[in-house]
Amino acid sequence: xxxxxxxxxxxxxxxxxxxxxxxxxxxxxxxxxxxxxxxxxxxxxxxxxxxxxxxxxxxxxxxxxxxxxxxxxxxxxxxxxxxxxxxxxxxxxxxxxxxxxxxxxxxxxxxxxxxxxxxxxxxxxxxxxxxxxxxxxxxxxxxxxxxxxxxxxxxxxxxxxxxxxxxxxxxxxxxxxxxxxxxxxxxxxxxx
Amino acid sequence: xxxxxxxxxxxxxxxxxxxxxxxxxxxxxxxxxxxxxxxxxxxxxxxxxxxxxxxxxxxxxxxxxxxxxxxxxxxxxxxxxxxxxxxxxxxxxxxxxxxxxxxxxxxxxxxxxxxxxxxxxxxxxxxxxxxxxxxxxxxxxxxxxxxxxxxxxxxxxxxxxxxxxxxxxxxxxxxxxxxxxxxxxxxxxxxx
Amino acid sequence: xxxxxxxxxxxxxxxxxxxxxxxxxxxxxxxxxxxxxxxxxxxxxxxxxxxxxxxxxxxxxxxxxxxxxxxxxxxxxxxxxxxxxxxxxxxxxxxxxxxxxxxxxxxxxxxxxxxxxxxxxxxxxxxxxxxxxxxxxxxxxxxxxxxxxxxxxxxxxxxxxxxxxxxxxxxxxxxxxxxxxxxxxxxxxxxx
Amino acid sequence: xxxxxxxxxxxxxxxxxxxxxxxxxxxxxxxxxxxxxxxxxxxxxxxxxxxxxxxxxxxxxxxxxxxxxxxxxxxxxxxxxxxxxxxxxxxxxxxxxxxxxxxxxxxxxxxxxxxxxxxxxxxxxxxxxxxxxxxxxxxxxxxxxxxxxxxxxxxxxxxxxxxxxxxxxxxxxxxxxxxxxxxxxxxxxxxx
Numbered sequence: 001x002x003x004x005x006x007x008x009x010x011x012x013x014x015x016x017x018x019x020x021x022x023x024x025x026x027x028x029x030x031x032x033x034x035x036x037x038x039x040x041x042x043x044x045x046x047x048x049x050x051x052x053x054x055x056x057x058x059x060x061x062x063x064x065x066x067x068x069x070x071x072x073x074x075x076x077x078x079x080x081x082x083x084x085x086x087x088x089x090x091x092x093x094x095x096x097x098x099x100x101x102x103x104x105x106x107x108x109x110x111x112x113x114x115x116x117x118x119x120x121x122x123x124x125x126x127x128x129x130x131x132x133x134x135x136x137x138x139x140x141x142x143x144x145x146x147x148x149x150x151x152x153x154x155x156x157x158x159x160x161x162x163x164x165x166x167x168x169x170x171x172x173x174x175x176x177x178x179x180x181x182x183x184x185x186x187x188x189x190x191x192x
Numbered sequence: 193x194x195x196x197x198x199x200x201x202x203x204x205x206x207x208x209x210x211x212x213x214x215x216x217x218x219x220x221x222x223x224x225x226x227x228x229x230x231x232x233x234x235x236x237x238x239x240x241x242x243x244x245x246x247x248x249x250x251x252x253x254x255x256x257x258x259x260x261x262x263x264x265x266x267x268x269x270x271x272x273x274x275x276x277x278x279x280x281x282x283x284x285x286x287x288x289x290x291x292x293x294x295x296x297x298x299x300x301x302x303x304x305x306x307x308x309x310x311x312x313x314x315x316x317x318x319x320x321x322x323x324x325x326x327x328x329x330x331x332x333x334x335x336x337x338x339x340x341x342x343x344x345x346x347x348x349x350x351x352x353x354x355x356x357x358x359x360x361x362x363x364x365x366x367x368x369x370x371x372x373x374x375x376x377x378x379x380x381x382x383x384x
Numbered sequence: 385x386x387x388x389x390x391x392x393x394x395x396x397x398x399x400x401x402x403x404x405x406x407x408x409x410x411x412x413x414x415x416x417x418x419x420x421x422x423x424x425x426x427x428x429x430x431x432x433x434x435x436x437x438x439x440x441x442x443x444x445x446x447x448x449x450x451x452x453x454x455x456x457x458x459x460x461x462x463x464x465x466x467x468x469x470x471x472x473x474x475x476x477x478x479x480x481x482x483x484x485x486x487x488x489x490x491x492x493x494x495x496x497x498x499x500x501x502x503x504x505x506x507x508x509x510x511x512x513x514x515x516x517x518x519x520x521x522x523x524x525x526x527x528x529x530x531x532x533x534x535x536x537x538x539x540x541x542x543x544x545x546x547x548x549x550x551x552x553x554x555x556x557x558x559x560x561x562x563x564x565x566x567x568x569x570x571x572x573x574x575x576x
Numbered sequence: 577x578x579x580x581x582x583x584x585x586x587x588x589x590x591x592x593x594x595x596x597x598x599x600x601x602x603x604x605x606x607x608x609x610x611x612x613x614x615x616x617x618x619x620x621x622x623x624x625x626x627x628x629x630x631x632x633x634x635x636x637x638x639x640x641x642x643x644x645x646x647x648x649x650x651x652x653x654x655x656x657x658x659x660x661x662x663x664x665x666x667x668x669x670x671x672x673x674x675x676x677x678x679x680x681x682x683x684x685x686x687x688x689x690x691x692x693x694x695x696x697x698x699x700x701x702x703x704x705x706x707x708x709x710x711x712x713x714x715x716x717x718x719x720x721x722x723x724x725x726x727x728x729x730x731x732x733x734x735x736x737x738x739x740x741x742x743x744x745x746x747x748x749x750x751x752x753x754x755x756x757x758x759x760x761x762x763x764x765x766x767x768x
Contacts, residue, residue: 003605022735025605026598029579113363139358139365139542139566140531143524146742146749158523158742159598160564160751162354162546164372166331166722166734171305173331173722173734177369180356180544182523195413214410214543221387221409331734331758332719338550338557339716350550350715351406352559352756354738358530358542365530367544372736374715497747523742523749546738548756550715555689557715561753564740 003028004051010079011046012072018048019109022163023135023181030157030185031105031133033057038103042093042118043110047073053107054082061100063089065112097121108134108145115141119148126188133185142182154186195220196243202271203238204264210240211301214355215327215373222349222377223297223325225249230295234285234310235302239265245299246274253292255281257304289313300326300337307333311340318380325377334374346378387412388435394463395430396456402432403493406547407519407565414541414569415489415517417441422487426477426502427494431457437491438466445484447473449496481505492518492529499525503532510572517569526566538570579604580627586655587622588648594624595685598739599711599757606733606761607681607709609633614679618669618694619686623649629683630658637676639665641688673697684710684721691717695724702764709761718758730762 003025009018019027027049033039037057044050044062050073053060064070070088077083089096094114098121106122108115115134122132132154134145142158149156162180166173195217201210211219219241225231229249236242236254242265245252256262262280269275281288286306290313298314300307303326311324318324324346326337334350341348354372358365387409393402403411411433417423421441428434428446434457437444448454454472461467473480478498482505490506492499499518506516516538518529526542533540546564550557579601585594595603603625609615613633620626620638626649629636640646646664653659665672670690674697682698684691691710698708708730710721718734725732738756742749 002608002610021605022602022737026601028605029597029601032578034578137366138363139367140527141364143527143749146523146744150744156742156744158744158749158751160738160740160742161598162356162369162736162738164354164369164736166732166736168722168726168732168734171330172333173719174329175331175372175734175736177354177356177371179369180367194416194418213413214545217410217413218406221405224386226386331722335557335716335719338552342552348550348552350552350557350559352546352548352550353406354544354546356544358540358544360530360534360540360542365527365542367542521750522747523751525748546740546753548738548753555714556717558713559715559756561738561740561755563753564751 002055004080009046009048010072010075012068015046015066015069015072017045019135020163020178023161024048024052026161026183027133027135028052028056030183031107031131033105037105038101039105039107040097040100040103041107041109043108044073045069045109047076049107049109050086051076051080051082054086058085060086061089062086063091063093063096065090065092094118094121097125100125102127104130106132115144116148119145120152123152123188128188128191130188131185133183135181135183137179137181142184145184149184149186154188156184156186159183194247196272201238201240202264202267204260207238207258207261207264209237211327212355212370215353216240216244218353218375219325219327220244220248222375223299223323225297229297230293231297231299232292232295233299233301235300236265237261237301239268241299241301242278243268243272243274246278250277252278253281254278255283255285255288257282257284286310286313289317292317294319296322298324307336308340311337312344315344315380320380320383322380323377325375327373327375329371329373334376337376341376341378346380348376348378351375386439388464393430393432394456394459396452399430399450399453399456401429403519404547404562407545408432408436410545410567411517411519412436412440414567415491415515417489421489422485423489423491424484424487425491425493427492428457429453429493431460433491433493434470435460435464435466438470442469444470445473446470447475447477447480449474449476478502478505481509484509486511488514490516499528500532503529504536507536507572512572512575514572515569517567519565519567521563521565526568529568533568533570538572540568540570543567578631580656585622585624586648586651588644591622591642591645591648593621595711596739596754599737600624600628602737602759603709603711604628604632606759607683607707609681613681614677615681615683616673616676616679617683617685619684620649621645621685623652625683625685626662627652627656627658630662634661636662637665638662639667639669639672641666641668670694670697673701676701678703680706682708691720692724695721696728699728699764704764704767706764707761709759711757711759713755713757718760721760725760725762730764732760732762735759
């Protein structure tokens with residue numbers, strides 16, 4: 001279970017991310033991603049999660065409407081030799097989902113205020129047994145995502161995550177908080 | 193229960209603090225401070241807790257070895273008309289406790305690595321029924337303070353506090369974490 | 385700042401609460417309650433917050449639609465000699481707000497799914513300078529309450545609170561988590 | 577990244593565990609376990625982490641001084657077809673480390689109060705490039721483990737983890753806290 005350390009990412013002050021190591025780890029678990037999977041990563045930002053999916057999936061579509069985000073994602077993938085197998089798409093997630101092949105994992109790191117539309121559209125293209133994972137630092141997004149997934153008949157897993165990291169100095173270990181993140185995930189039922 | 197908002201404090205980049213509103217609130221509760229009390233505030237920093245104690249106690253001794261800290265504490269007290277009734281003492285807490293009159297509350301926001309000595313010395317000067325409160329952002333301090341208070345025969349209350357504050361924007365309410373704080377407190381038994 | 389310890393409350397297995405000590409403390413601070421205030425406590429449960437308000441306010445109206453809740457609230461008030469000055473009202477909060485005199489603090493611990501109506505109705509009866517405080521253990525309530533308060537033109541304070549309490553044993557201090565609570569509060573502007 | 581759901585474990589009321597899904601996930605990441613690795617799991621409890629290591633490592637030694645713990649660990653491994661490749665050892669971890677072959681991962685879920693001895697002894701048997709991971713629900717253990725690892729010249733990673741899980745009902749999603757856990761980990765330097 002190899003997770004790339006936070007300090008090995010190229011950052012971009014105009015783009016949010018990268019998602020911190022511990023959250024990337026938890027998202028990988030919740031997504032149940034494996035080598036046979038096609039992953040769609042909507043709102044890829046600087047590519048923190050894209051890179052972890054790229055290590056573990058067959059194919060990743062990384063989508064962001066911000067060209068700077070895609071540029072940084074590409075740099076991070078390239079730096080770690082993981083740009084093969086990732087398609088970078090400059091677009092609003094809601095506009096391109098329909099044109100993608102069916103996928104196994106829908107990762108939503110940013111919905112641009114269109115969570116309802118995005119999840120419902122994504123659900124249709126999601127293979128049976130596929131997973132949706134939504135991460136958010138906003139108060140509003142988790143309840144919205146939960147509601148939509150429930151409406152889709154999915155059994156929803158909601159996890160609030162508060163991580164603090166020790167900063168070691170001569171005085172002792174100062175615990176520095178990271179912003180709390182909520183991970184909402186669900187699996188599409190297998191066809192009978 | 194009037195707590196001064198965080199943004200009404202004068203800050204000083206060379207001095208830690210002020211302690212955030214919610215933690216000041218909890219410390220006031222744990223200290224059970226009242227108008228009859230004498231409070232000793234060791235490691236007062238920019239005076240966040242000093243000011244809250246000044247509102248509620250009869251007398252406060254604010255101690256810090258950093259003269260900048262005391263200057264900032266004084267400015268904050270003065271700004272809120274609370275400098276009467278507070279004595280500012282530039283010293284290491286361990287050096288002056290013996291020279292103070294007996295007190296009802298010992299607040300330790302910083303021990304300079306001498307927690308054991310400070311708490312044991314402080315306990316002797318603490319009136320029966322008096323309270324000790326230790327706050328820390330370090331991993332090591334809470335277990336050390338707990339151990340010393342247990343050694344002193346006190347019943348110890350340990351509270352881990354993680355606070356996040358909503359930052360409201362057009363996109364939604366971003367939850368911003370504050371560093372976790374542990375509050376260790378105990379009461380000196382009343383004499384029979 | 386005297387907060388009643390958790391273990392001094394009478395509980396009732398059919399009624400939620402009492403609100404834990406640290407949350408009661410924070411709610412008292414956020415409510416800015418003082419001796420001149422009239423407080424309305426909607427969804428009072430076992431009376432944890434009611435009792436703290438009773439210590440600090442002029443008058444408290446404690447409302448719950450569950451008669452068991454009111455019975456337990458009364459027992460807790462009586463046990464601590466605080467039943468004077470508290471009116472217990474068996475009703476849905478939305479039904480009785482209009483019949484109450486104007487108030488300084490509206491505390492909402494439970495809205496029965498009618499947060500929008502309750503806050504808007506309550507806001508009308510809230511005196512200028514008055515405060516609304518909503519506490520919730522649900523994912524959905526804080527964003528709903530925040531939205532309504534923003535709609536009412538209020539400046540909203542959102543605080544996520546995660547508390548853990550040390551359970552001291554021979555092996556060490558086990559940190560036991562309490563369920564996270566979100567406190568949403570706001571003040572009604574003073575008239576010019 | 578397949579993590580076994582919490583409800584698929586056999587429990588034992590006399591044995592702590594199993595470690596919750598999210599913490600198992602994070603420990604797998606921190607341990608950097610891979611198919612070539614030999615893992616020693618000291619204080620295996622009901623086998624939550626043992627089972628995750630068994631999926632990912634070449635060989636796991638699961639150690640506990642409580643025979644009930646080993647019995648439950650075995651049942652959980654067997655239930656998931658993972659008992660091959662796991663040796664169960666009824667012993668105090670400090671007594672058997674010396675008799676084991678060199679290992680890549682030392683997992684310490686319980687030290688029986690002998691953290692210092694256990695980590696120092698374990699460090700000697702740890703291969704260069706090997707990892708130590710300590711998890712704890714106690715206030716004291718993380719600072720002790722951090723200190724020992726620092727003494728051993730290791731660069732220590734300290735992570736405080738607070739997880740809450742959504743319990744979905746008709747009223748909404750109640751966030752239920754899990755006890756906070758601290759994960760302390762470090763890597764043994766590669767030989768030059």
